[in-house]
Amino acid sequence: MVKKDEKISFEIDGQTCSAWAGQPLLDAAKDNGIFIPSLCHVQGLKPAGSCRICNVNVNGRNMTACTTRVSAGMVVENHTPELNELRKTIIEVLFVSGNHFCPSCEKSGNCELQALGYRYQMMVPRFPYEFPVKGVDARPDLIYHDRNRCIMCKRCVRSITKDGKHVFALNGRGGEHLHVAMDVDLASQLTEAEAQEAMDICPVGAILKKEQGFLVPIGERKYDKAPIGSDIEAQNG
Amino acid sequence: MTKPVLATTSLAGCFGCHMSFLDIDERILELIDLVEFNKSPVDDIKTFTKQCDIGLIEGGCCNSENIEVLKDFRKNCNILVSVGECAIMGGLPALRNGISIKECLEEAYLDGPTVKANTEKIMPNDEELPMLLDMVYPCHEIVKIDYFLPGCPPRADLIWNALVALVTGDELKMPYEVVKFD
Numbered sequence: 286m287v288k289k290d291e292k293i294s295f296e297i298d299g300q301t302c303s304a305w306a307g308q309p310l311l312d313a314a315k316d317n318g319i320f321i322p323s324l325c326h327v328q329g330l331k332p333a334g335s336c337r338i339c340n341v342n343v344n345g346r347n348m349t350a351c352t353t354r355v356s357a358g359m360v361v362e363n364h365t366p367e368l369n370e371l372r373k374t375i376i377e378v379l380f381v382s383g384n385h386f387c388p389s390c391e392k393s394g395n396c397e398l399q400a401l402g403y404r405y406q407m408m409v410p411r412f413p414y415e416f417p418v419k420g421v422d423a424r425p426d427l428i429y430h431d432r433n434r435c436i437m438c439k440r441c442v443r444s445i446t447k448d449g450k451h452v453f454a455l456n457g458r459g460g461e462h463l464h465v466a467m468d469v470d471l472a473s474q475l476t477e478a479e480a481q482e483a484m485d486i487c488p489v490g491a492i493l494k495k496e497q498g499f500l501v502p503i504g505e506r507k508y509d510k511a512p513i514g515s516d517i518e519a520q521n522g
Numbered sequence: 523m524t525k526p527v528l529a530t531t532s533l534a535g536c537f538g539c540h541m542s543f544l545d546i547d548e549r550i551l552e553l554i555d556l557v558e559f560n561k562s563p564v565d566d567i568k569t570f571t572k573q574c575d576i577g578l579i580e581g582g583c584c585n586s587e588n589i590e591v592l593k594d595f596r597k598n599c600n601i602l603v604s605v606g607e608c609a610i611m612g613g614l615p616a617l618r619n620g621i622s623i624k625e626c627l628e629e630a631y632l633d634g635p636t637v638k639a640n641t642e643k644i645m646p647n648d649e650e651l652p653m654l655l656d657m658v659y660p661c662h663e664i665v666k667i668d669y670f671l672p673g674c675p676p677r678a679d680l681i682w683n684a685l686v687a688l689v690t691g692d693e694l695k696m697p698y699e700v701v702k703f704d
C-alpha cells in the first residue's frame with residue numbers, strides 16, 4: 286500500500302526519481318515527469334494490468350508498471366527500443382482485432398489508442414485485419430456502446446455504477462467470446478453528467494454520448510498538435 | 523537526367539487522396555519538374571506506356587477490377603505506396619465487411635429508403651461489370667506494398683514530403699501534425 290509518510294528513491298532510465306513507497310510505478314513515473322504509456326490504467330481505479338502496454342523492465346524483468354509498486358533502489362527501464370517495439374506491436378494487435386474506422390469515429394483526435402498509434406508511429410499494422418463482427422447497443426437514451434471499438438480495458442467496468450450497481454460488465458467467461466456488455470436498464474437511468482463520465486472514462490470511442498458528435502474541430506482536438514504524454518514530459522523540462 | 527516516372531490510381535476510394543495530393547498548391551509547379559506522369563487520372567493516361575518508378579495507390583480492393591489494376595501497378599511500378607486509410611485498411615467501404623453481399627445489394631437496389639426508381643427490382647448483373655469481392659481488402663493483403671501514408675485523406679504535406687523523399691533519397695520529414703488516421 287502507498288505509505289504517504291515514506292519517501293523513497295528509485296531509477297527510471299538512469300534518472301533518479303522519488304515517490305511514496307508503494308505507489309504504483311506508472312503514477313510515480315508520471316509525478317517525476319516520465320511518461321509510461323497506459324490504456325487500462327486510470328489513477329485512482331484499482332489496477333487491472335490487462336492491456337500490457339505499460340510494460341517496463343524492473344530489475345531485469347518485464348512487468349506492467351500499473352500493477353508494480355515502487356520500492357527503494359528499484360532500477361527501471363522504460364524508453365528502450367525493445368519496450369517501444371513491444372508497445373507498438375500491442376497497438377497494432379488492438380487495431381486489427383477490432384473495427385477501427387478512425388475517419389468516421391467521433392472519438393478521433395481524442396482517442397488514447399489512436400494517440401498511441403501516432404506516438405509510436407504506426408503507419409500500418411503488421412497483422413492481417415480481422416474485421417470481426419461485433420454489435421452496437423444504442424438502446425439507452427443518452428449513450429451508446431459500440432463494441433467494434435471496445436479494447437476491453439475494463440475502465441468502465443471498474444468505475445461506472447448506478448445506485449451502486451455496475452452498468453458495464455465482462456460477459457461470456459464460459460465459452461462465448463469474452464466481451465464487455467452494457468446493462469441497458471441501468472444505462473437508461475444515467476443522468477447527463479453520468480453519461481458524460483462514462484464517455485470520458487473510455488479511452489476509445491466505444492462509449493459515446495448521443496446527439497453531440499464531432500464537437501471540436503479538426504486541429505483543436507486533444508492529440509492533434511502534440512503527442513500523448515508530452516504534457517507529462519514537459520514537467521521534466 | 524531523365525525524371526522519375528510516377529503513376530497513380532484510385533481503386534475503392536473517393537478521390538479524396540488525389541484531391542489532397544493536388545492540395546500541394548503552388549508546389550504543383552515543382553512537381554512537374556520533379557517527376558514525369560504516366561498512367562494516372564491526373565493526366566488521363568489509361569494504360570502504362572513504360573516501367574514506372576513510383577505508383578501511388580488510393581483505395582482498397584472491393585471488386586475484381588481493383589485487384590486487376592493493383593496487380594498491374596505492382597508489375598509496372600518499382601515502388602508502390604498505399605495512400606490513405608482505404609488503401610491501408612479498406613477504409614469506409616470496408617464498413618460492409620461484416621455484412622453479406624446479398625444484404626448489401628438488397629439494401630442498395632431494392633430495400634433502401636432512397637430506392638424509388640427501380641420499380642422492376644433489377645439488380646445490376648451485366649457481365650461487363652466487375653465482380654464484387656466478399657469483402658473490402660487492404661492493398662497490402664493483395665500485393666506487396668512498400669510504403670504507407672495514413673490519413674483520410676493523408677495531409678498534402680505528408681504526400682509531398684514522401685514523394686520528395688522517394689525521389690531525392692533524402693530522409694522523410696514527418697512532423698507530428700501531418701501523420702493522422704483521419
Ligand code: SF4
Pocket residue numbers: 384385386387388390391392393394396397398399434489490491
Ligand atoms: S476508437 Fe480510436 S482508434 Fe478506434 S476508430 Fe475511434 S479514434 Fe480510431
Ligand code: SF4
Pocket residue numbers: 434435436437438439440441442453465486487488489491492
Ligand atoms: S467500453 Fe471503453 S472503457 Fe469499457 S472496456 Fe471497452 S474500451 Fe474499455
Ligand code: FES
Pocket residue numbers: 322323324325326333334335336337338339340349350351352
Ligand atoms: S496500463 Fe498497465 S496493463 Fe494496462
